[in-house]
Amino acid sequence: MAQLNSPEELEKFRQEVVSRRDPNTPCISICAGAGCIASGASEVIATFKAEIEKEGLKTDVVDTKETGCPGFCERGPIVVIYPEEICYLQVTPEDVPEIISQTIKKKQVVDRLLYVDPTTGESATRESDIPFYSNQERNIIGNNIHIDPKRIDDYLALGGYSALVKVLSGMTAEEVVEEVKKSNIRGRGGGGFPAGRKWEGSRNAPDEPKYVIVNADEGDPGAFMDRALLEGNPHSVLEGLIIGGYAIGSHEGYIYVRQEYPLAVENVNIAIQQAEVYGFLGENILGSGFDFTITVHRGAGAFVCGESTALMTALEGRAGEPRPKYIRSNIKGLWEKPSVLNNVETWANVPLIINKGADWFTQFGTDGSKGTKIFSLVGKITNTGLVEVPMGITLKDIIYKIGGGIPEGKQFKAVQTGGPSGGCIPEELLDLEVGFDELTKAGSMMGSGGMIVMDEDTCMVDVARYFINFLTDESCGKCVPCREGLRQMLKILTNITEGKGKAGDIELLEELSEVTGEASLCALGTSAPNPFKSTVRYFRDEYEAHIKEKKCPALSCKELISYHIDPDKCSACMICLRKCPADAVDGAKKKIHIIDQEKCTKCATCFEVCPSRFSAVQKISGEPVPDPIPEDARTIAKKSKEK
């Protein structure tokens, strides 16, 4: 592979790549993202390859492609067969021979592997017909299923690096900055700062050298959009970064990626190597005279390193303690030099903005929030996965139209956005049109895009405790309000969930929130009180029930619930008696079972194993357990089973 030394050479090469691909040759695309791999995709891929070889089918008859994550993670492993775009879900190795014989050889669809709409019963053959996908606007993530991230030619075949060509051969650095400014794209990592303005600040800063940085730390638990992009389409991020470097006058890029994403680390390193071979990185890129190199730096397990100044401190080889941001990092950042740090998704948007123009970009979204956003829709939701939607879509549409609503017939309670810096949004606000400012006004924030759906079984006080616990673990510990403020908040919240809450606790938590929110050194600290503040704003009654009545309305907090077997429903089947790890169930065949509250460890095993036709085990909170029925009433006579 010779280096491509000019835009003309690139275009010629691209034509050759495209001409070698027959769009009508069947191609079996199997998602090889971390999620599907965890669901067994590796075995599916291996089985496809073995079966194809066994059947003696050559690559001009059928090809396989291991792709990036297309987002419907709940139903993986996912297989899409082109050119018909037939989408099979939850494919197992056992399904493979049938797919080869039916779909590849006989052009017939295997119905049982198709998506079936739970309400209408209709099945969808093509990927784009599945409501989960059809209701999205997949400008960025839509490419994942077409790309093998380990093959740069796939990216070229889709027009990859044409934005870089446009920039290097026809735009000045200032023009690039202007276009990004015109697009009004706001940072996709959480801060929501206008990227164009950030770039302009660095462009105009007289200091050298300058740096561009990809924040791929993605520390928000529940968020995995960046993982899918970096694993699945790393070149889109590289291309954006090189363009950004050109725009501000930087020749060195860094990608800070968390080490918990080994596949993303692997794929981005392969992508960089291939880009170097092709000449998209290095000296005199495509004959333009512009030099640019990228270094990958792995994180080592610290959420706080997702904060931009802490990330830069970590890049310098230090413990990731944030610095005060009184002078912005785009002026004094990495090594005190002008540095533009942006999130993975922000960088991935750049080639699109350059190729299709800021005007195209601004037709998506709202006035204050332009473009599309990828959200990770997780938790108590039917269709878990990654969804890309235009800003301005309502939460209700995301959760119900795309997400398929709450499983098991449970009631929606809240959706948590923005990670540990965000808050919970209750049902009455579901018509909220998603956008940076709208979410902030509701007491939450956009954050990196994590969207965790919670139902009636989720205790909101426990949610606040969970996040504060997370943050005390992840706080760097440098400043008093965060370290000490969160330490005290955690103690109080834990006490409340254990039934030890007392009057004045909420007020003390509110005061601690005020100080931590105002005086902390970095955004981890100043936003730490948000989960508490939003849950107390919308679910204050739950806090009060925990404190005043020692009751957990969601029946979730272990210390506040007791398990009780309803004597009217118990049929003495002995299942819970045998399974109870604490031997706390007293009973016998035909003798109604009773839980010994002294021995009960509240593990919930009895609650889960009691057959649904009896549903005899109840959770009780805030009131005493009913007294056991008298001994002579415990015997079940055959006839009295009639109800």
Next chain:
Amino acid sequence: MDINRIDQIIDRYDSDASALIQVLLEIQSENHWLPREALERVSEKLEVPLSRINHIATFYKAFSLVPKGRHEVHICMGTACHVRGATRVLDTVEDLTGIKPGETDLDLKFSIETVNCLGCCALGPVMEIDGKTHGKMSPAETSDVLKSYE
């Protein structure tokens, strides 16, 4: 760990002090923990004070200053997994192995750590053992998976 091996790793990064974390990650990955001698060697060759290396080795969760077991069990406690019952998976692992997160059992068989999000949220609750991800874990399945490891 062999001093030469440590030197090789350091040389790969041109003995650049800013690559300290990357060097330690490689040593941790190969050796499964960071012995004192390794830290002292890194301090000497990268010309970085040992106090800074100690801070970094304890600040970041990826590093361990004590030997780890043959099998590293990571239980995800991210929000999505938490909401789907990760605490019960953790309880099961603790009961079966007899150790708590951050600990290694006496046979040096299992080491347990909690992690804050592996990015497989759709499959929660998630448990990762030796780099292999196991999704949709229930307490019973957790028990089966653990028992399959020697």
Next chain:
Amino acid sequence: MSEILLQIDGKEVKAKEGMTVLQAAQSAGVSIPTLCHHEKLEPFGGCRICIVEVEVRGWTRHVVSCVYPVAENLVVKTRSEKIDKIRKMILELLLAHAPDSPELKDLAQAYGADKDRFEKDASFCIHCALCVRYCAEVKKANAVGFVDRGIRKEISFIPEISSKECKSCMECFPLCPTSYLQAVFVLTEALASPSPSSDPEQKQESLPPTGSG
């Protein structure tokens, strides 16, 4: 270095470019409380007690004066209801660790902080980092540093270095507002080289001075 004119608590103050608000205030005789600040050390910004309100281009925000640079026409307020509330709570949070610290007790009196507001914690380190920073920046010995993070963060001596350097230096000891530093030093010494002598009087002589200077 050009001269900068700013306002602190209604008073006109002349400062030089590159100065911090704290330095400008101190030069004008305006007192702002500090705990982690020291003229010989780089500003740390950890205790947050020097927090002040600044107004620049119509925007008001709270910043820590030990780090915030002076700017032309900056309007600074060193006391307000909000500032006092923040300082009071910072003190109460720290008093849970070191209720007997003279510096904390003095400030507690000035701001009405209640040392019993929060349950006492076993460690009396307040993380001002004066010891760590002094040893790194002034002595360049790096005998003591931090380990871990968050609520588990603590100071730690490197026994091989401290056994050689500290006895003849001890310059950081008077800086510690709580004497936690001395306690950790003694513990480190004892663990690294347990004394064979059982004579209590012999042991007394080798203890470092306590209390702050």
